[in-house]
Each structure stands twice: as structure tokens, then as C-alpha cells.
Amino acid sequence: MQDDETPDPVLVAKNLRLETGHGVVFDGVTTEVPRGAVVAVTGKAGVGKSALLLALTGRMRGVTGELSVDGNDALRHPGRVRKITSVARIDDLVEPEDSLSLEDCITERTLADAASARSRMANYLHTSTLLGLDVPLTTLYGDLSPADQVRAAISLATIRPAPLIVLDDIDRETTTLEQGDLWEGLLRLSDEGVSIIASTSERTAIPLSVLSIEMDTPHAR
Template identity: 70%
Template sequence: MDEPQHAQPTPVEEPLATARGLSLQGPKGPVFGPLDLDLPRGAAIALAGKAGSGKSALLLALTGRMRGVTGELSVDGHDAIRHSRQVRKITSVARIDDLVEPEDSLSLEDCITERTLADAAPARARLANYLHVALLLGLDEPRSTAYGQLSPSDQVRAAVALASIRPAPMIVLDDIDRETTLAEQEILWNGLVKLAAEGVTVIASTSERAAVPLEVTTIEMEALHA
């Protein structure tokens, strides 16, 4: 008599990032938190909130680039509070406020070279990595084009493609809605969903929720302050 067959449990994948009681205090009071988060691998995530709600600061914190953060934060197995340098090495920032963004005067080719040096990325793969993500997101501008000559939508695409030159499990982008229409934002989000399907956790901030697709997880900054 055959033994009964038992279905094997599906393994539960650990989150890419986990935060517990994560907080940041500013001179005028709390910037964000305390908050608890579990960010899955290979997900597109919208960080939604009005200006001044702490979106940019949280993106910096999640990538080990914000000082003064308290609580617990683990990113891909690394303690992002105690070992922020390790987290910076495995995460990538496409654009953050006025802190991280390609220079308007540089051509895309120059931006690729600059980003390769800044991220200590493998020189042999830099162009292939950039072109793969640029194509995935729908950027087809010549590499001789200056970053500042791109449309706001294409600047988002270029920034994300540049952030992918050194492969990283997490890429963050500030203000996907900056100077872009709802229709343009929807197309951009769909591109980020495609990138996430390749195993990258992509987190983008926005104050415009109407353009965020249903398959994108939305984290409400105002709720995190409650």
C-alpha cells in the first residue's frame, strides 16, 4: 500500500529589510517613526506622503546613509545601524532630493563613467547593466545626450539605470512624481514593477497616490507618524 503523499510546505523567503522601532529625531521633533517595516525581496514599493513627511530621510536610512537613526534595521542580513558602511555597499540610490542626482551638464556616457567610479562597479559590465535597465524602463535616448536635456520622466529612467550599474538588491528613488504627469508616473511605476520582477526591491517616494498601480505596495508616511 502506497504511503500517503504530504504536500511540502512552501519555504517563506526572508524579507530583504526589517525595521523595528526605527526612528529619526530632528531639531524640531520627529522626522519619522518609530516604525516597524518588513520589505520583501523583489518588490516595487511606494513611499507615499506629503512634503516634509520624512520620505527622503527614510530612504536614506534604509540604505545606510542617514546619521542619527535609532532602533533596529537589518538589510540583507546586515545591521544597518551598527554597520552602515556594509549596507551602503549593497544598496543603491538613484536620486535623493538634492543630495544624489546626476549632473545636468554631463552626458549619459559621462554619467555612466562617473557612477562606475563612485560605486566601484565592475567596468566590464557597466554598460551592459545600464543598457539592460534603460531598455527595461523604456529609455532610448543616445548616450551623448546631456542628463539635463532629458524629460523629467527620462531623468527618472536614467537615474535608475545608472543606479543599476553596480547590481544591488535595493534601489531607492526620491520624488518619482517630480514634474511628471499622472500618465507618465503610471508608466514609470510599471517599469519599476518590471525591474522588481528581476529580484530587485525598488522603493520610490511620491506624494501622488493615484498613479501607483495596485501591484505596488504602498507605505503611508502619515500613518507611520500616528
């Protein structure tokens, strides 16, 4: 029996499956994400990591199984889940534009998420400080290093507070040392009660305190 003082998990998934006309994308995904946890979705390219992140935030159609996010049935009510989750970066689908300054990215994200204009800058700066991002707001997103792009994307994703944030490809063009620093930054953010799920193909940089969802078998497309 669960201790009364133990908070309910932010996410519970049972036997999640996604199949398209091209084949099975992922199957049998079962996991439980505690509040204030950092989770790595690991596996090679083609195992469905990006699609799983979209599914876990109510942004992927055709998913079967059971999925609860912050007490909401994500398969029956995906719109509710989209409103309470935040996507920092997903493949080429969700990412700040290279040609925009960070200040412009903040404005764009505020509008896209219907976030509070009053608190947007404070929320962004708080997270960017936790993650170690120290660049002028006039800097273009495309001019940031790959590691700082991760930090900026996560910071933008917290402009509207959310209990769950997802990030694709934390290892994109980053060294294992940089990845280690990024994971540690996510752990600092999770200390404030936020859960973060990030995908990677590089397991060696993941700290022991980070939980894991293994996706090892590529499926036919």
C-alpha cells in the same frame, strides 16, 4: 512559520525613529520589504520621505529602532549596507549632473560605486531597456524629460548590481500617466529580483501590485 522556499525579506524595519535638533523627522516606521518588490513611500512634503530613504540604505545618522538590510544590521554596520544598496536619486543630495552626457554619467557612477568597468554599459543598457529609456548616450542628463530622468537615474543605479535601490520623488514634474508608466517599469525591473523603494506624494498613479509605506503626519521641524 516561514516556508523554506520563501526567501528572507530584503529589508525589515521596526519602530524606526529619527529626531534632530529641529524635531522628529519620522517615528514608528515598521515595514518588511520582500525581495523583488516595489514599494511606494507616500506622504505630503515634510513627512520625512527623503530622510527615510537615506536611513533605509545606511546613509542617515541618528536613526534608532531596528533595521536589517539583506541580513545586515544597518544601524550597527551602516557601511556594509551602503555597499550593497544603491541610491538613484535623493532630493538634491544624490542626482546625476545636468551638464553631463549619459555616457559621462555612466563613467562617473562606475567610479563612485566602484563598479565593474567591464559590465557597466551592459548593466545600464539592460535596465534602460526594461524601463523604456531610448535616447542616445550623448544626450545631456539635463536635456531629458523629467520621466526620462527617473529612468536614467534608476539605470545608473544598477551599474553596480544591488538587491535594493531607492529613488526620491518619482512624481517630480511628471504627470500621473507618466508616473504610471514609471511604476510599471520598476515592476519589470523587480521581476529580476531587485527591490525598489520610491517616494511620491501622488497616490493615484501607484499600481495595486506596489506595496506602500504611509507617512501621513508632518512633524515639527
